[in-house]
Amino acid sequence: MLKELNLTQPALIRRISALEALKGPIISPLNMVELMSSDDYETFILEWIFGYLDKKYTKTRSFAGAGDKGRDVVGYYSDGKIDIYQCKHYDEKIAPTTLYPELGKLCYYTLEKHYPIPQSYYIAAPKGCGSSVLDLIDNPKTINQKLIDNWENYCSKKITRTADIILVDRLLKHVEDFDFSIVKDLAPHEIIEQHKATEYHILRFGGGIKKYRELIPVPESTIQPREQNYTELLFKVYEQELNLTIATVEDLRPQGKYFTHFNTQRNSFYSAESLEKFSRENFPEATPAPFTELLDDAFTVLDTTLELHSSESGYKRTLLASQEIKRQNFASNPLSMEMKPLDKDGLCNHLANDNRIKWILP
Numbered sequence: 001m002l003k004e005l006n007l008t009q010p011a012l013i014r015r016i017s018a019l020e021a022l023k024g025p026i027i028s029p030l031n032m033v034e035l036m037s038s039d040d041y042e043t044f045i046l047e048w049i050f051g052y053l054d055k056k057y058t059k060t061r062s063f064a065g066a067g068d069k070g071r072d073v074v075g076y077y078s079d080g081k082i083d084i085y086q087c088k089h090y091d092e093k094i095a096p097t098t099l100y101p102e103l104g105k106l107c108y109y110t111l112e113k114h115y116p117i118p119q120s121y122y123i124a125a126p127k128g129c130g131s132s133v134l135d136l137i138d139n140p141k142t143i144n145q146k147l148i149d150n151w152e153n154y155c156s157k158k159i160t161r162t163a164d165i166i167l168v169d170r171l172l173k174h175v176e177d178f179d180f181s182i183v184k185d186l187a188p189h190e191i192i193e194q195h196k197a198t199e200y201h202i203l204r205f206g207g208g209i210k211k212y213r214e215l216i217p218v219p220e221s222t223i224q225p226r227e228q229n230y231t232e233l234l235f236k237v238y239e240q241e242l243n244l245t246i247a248t249v250e251d252l253r254p255q256g257k258y259f260t261h262f263n264t265q266r267n268s269f270y271s272a273e274s275l276e277k278f279s280r281e282n283f284p285e286a287t288p289a290p291f292t293e294l295l296d297d298a299f300t301v302l303d304t305t306l307e308l309h310s311s312e313s314g315y316k317r318t319l320l321a322s323q324e325i326k327r328q329n330f331a332s333n334p335l336s337m338e339m340k341p342l343d344k345d346g347l348c349n350h351l352a353n354d355n356r357i358k359w360i361l362p
Helices: 018-023 029-035 038-058 096-111 131-138 140-154 171-175 187-196 201-205 225-242 248-255 255-281 290-306 314-324 343-355
Strands: 060-061 073-078 084-088 121-122 183-185
Touching: 029 187, 029 201, 038 060, 038 073, 038 187, 038 201, 038 314, 096 121, 096 131, 096 140, 096 171, 131 140, 131 183, 140 171, 187 201, 225 248, 225 255, 225 314, 225 343, 248 255, 255 290, 255 314, 255 343, 290 314, 314 343
Parallel strands: 084 121, 121 183
Antiparallel strands: 060 073, 073 084
16 A cells, blocks of 8 residues: 655745746756766867867877777877876766776876876866775875786776786886876866866856957058948949949048948948957857857848838938848847947948848849
8 A cells, every 4th residue: 555645835935037937947067067968078078178278288189989098188298298188978976996997008008108108197077086086196106006906807908909918027017116196186167167268168058258349440541352342332322322423432521421321331340340259259160150140130131121122222221221220139149238239230231241232223
């Protein structure tokens, strides 16, 4: 007979925000790393390698997988010295029995000159090292005998698939003399902290921008090659409106509001360029990148607007496009909170520069 249980309904004893209702509970980066699948952890480590370690060393190389010879990642110094990182995905904290085969490979392959003894040998895993491994790291002189005592059970068949590696002669002497003070633990929170310096961190863990937008540059006095297309299209707009030939900025200077309009458009183009730079500095390459997605969304809006006003003059169409684009908030785009009205005008000019929109129809 099943025993009856007296169940009490759980009660909320704190407020809940609209954001929490939408997103669910906040999971810390540390817990996210602990919960990662093997594939996600491998990607996370690659982000850390390319975004952080590459800046620390002359070069880095990943050897993860079968035949890694006890080195998942190697960082190379300019003088030929190296650091080794063991970054495997384990479901539990690393225990001595997990560590012994890796240290056995380290001893064997350095003895055989496959690579030099590293300056540091870092151990990293989603849940870190267990207390027994940390004790060994804190007392490195005890590792030699522990490894010797456990060689037959945990190392001899794990060094290479082609043969059992027996601990005798040169190898035994090498293990006895090996300086295991190079072995260090790299805790998950330390990798996360280093990962913060990479362009991947925001998309992996959230947490806001890592570099603020710089001052928006003022256009140079002369039109630059990258501006040639949209400025020529604007000249044609003014020609149509004024019934005059406009070939240079000087031709436009006496024309009052049109000269002012042209300078505003150039300012907006430069402003949008600074937003693109801000995007590249804060977000990794994606498909599409945030600024590219912004342009695509702007095009969708403007294509319809310009089609509805196809009978208007080119100048009127520029004003209508500006009016419509400024109504948009682009709330789903990560750049939306940084956007200024001038940026939105700039999107129009970037689209014109890319020949995606036309002010004057054929």
